[in-house]
């Protein structure tokens with residue numbers, strides 16, 4: 001078998017991708033906890049599943065192997081000991097509103113078959129699921145005080161963020177928001193225990209015990225020697241520097257990390273919500289990440305004097321920085337919503353800049369972003385649209401909903 005992780009660009013033909021079909025976790029969203037769980041509205045489960053199935057089938061129709069998080073995790077937990085250790089790790093990291101009740105939650109989870117247990121952990125445990133006679137604390141009897149023993153994980157369908165493939169390795173991420181922090185534990189178990197991965201010595205460029213956050217939506221592999229990382233609401237400068245040092249030490253081809261500073265706001269949470277690569281020399285961009293003069297802060301990190309330091313160069317022109325890093329004569333930046341004062345922020349809010357390239361010049365986008373899609377086509381890009389009324393409620397698009405595991409080299 002070829003190496004099970006291989007990504008040396010954003011646009012190389014996509015061969016294997018990890019998705020998560022939204023499940024019962026979405027049904028545990030209520031208005032009161034929307035903000036805490038990083039949603040702006042409550043998707044309708046049957047419809048979001050239908051839309052997600054359409055997305056998955058669109059990828060399969062193009063010959064892409066689609067793997068599912070639930071399946072891989074279930075297969076990774078192939079012994080009783082692993083299952084028990086996984087439950088213990090999940091509970092250790094959960095903001096448990098269960099104090100002394102943890103043993104009954106352990107027993108409850110282990111009473112399920114592995115796949116059902118995985119789904120239950122994703123969905124969360126409501127207080128109402130444990131019989132009253134097993135409750136020993138006052139707060140447990142007060143369902144409406146806080147309804148969960150174990151919080152749901154409705155953001156799991158954004159498989160892009162908890163981990164990201166770079167070269168033949170990956171980052172398993174320390175996630176910035178409490179509501180998402182447990183998600184990367186799943187990938188850790190898959191890489192270490194799933195037969196498809198465990199037999200390989202897979203480099204982990206940054207692991208989830210690193211104390212500063214980074215999320216996959218900020219990690220863009222521009223070429224085999226250049227990655228771009230967003231300095232964003234979710235990714236810290238310290239993580240970027242540490243990642244650069246680790247890549248320079250262990251990934252022979254890697255020459256530079258382009259750190260791109262973006263505004264720290266909910267709408268622009270990751271670099272891939274405002275900037276993606278769609279062809280060898282074409283990128284989508286949300287114009288608002290540049291100032292009126294078209295400038296922004298870009299820092300190029302290269303190998304430093306010794307292996308624990310980096311050399312940093314400051315730039316302000318994205319186009320020039322991209323040309324230099326990728327050795328291109330020309331670069332085209334395609335503005336989300338055509339840069340229109342209304343269409344650009346509207347379509348960016350629904351992930352108009354968040355394209356998933358499945359080959360050079362071929363992208364998957366949401367159908368609702370018709371202004372951006374038309375403009376992409378006018379630039380010679382093949383645009384494959386997917387249905388998106390429920391999927392977009394979680395504030396992520398096709399790139400956010402996919403973790404490429406294998407791409408062909410370009």
Ligand SMILES: NC(=O)NCCC[C@H](N)C(=O)O
Pocket residue numbers: 037038039155158160161180216217218269270272273394395396397399400
């Ligand atoms: N790469 C991405 O931009 N992912 C979208 C994540 C949306 C999710 N509701 C979050 O706030 O983390």
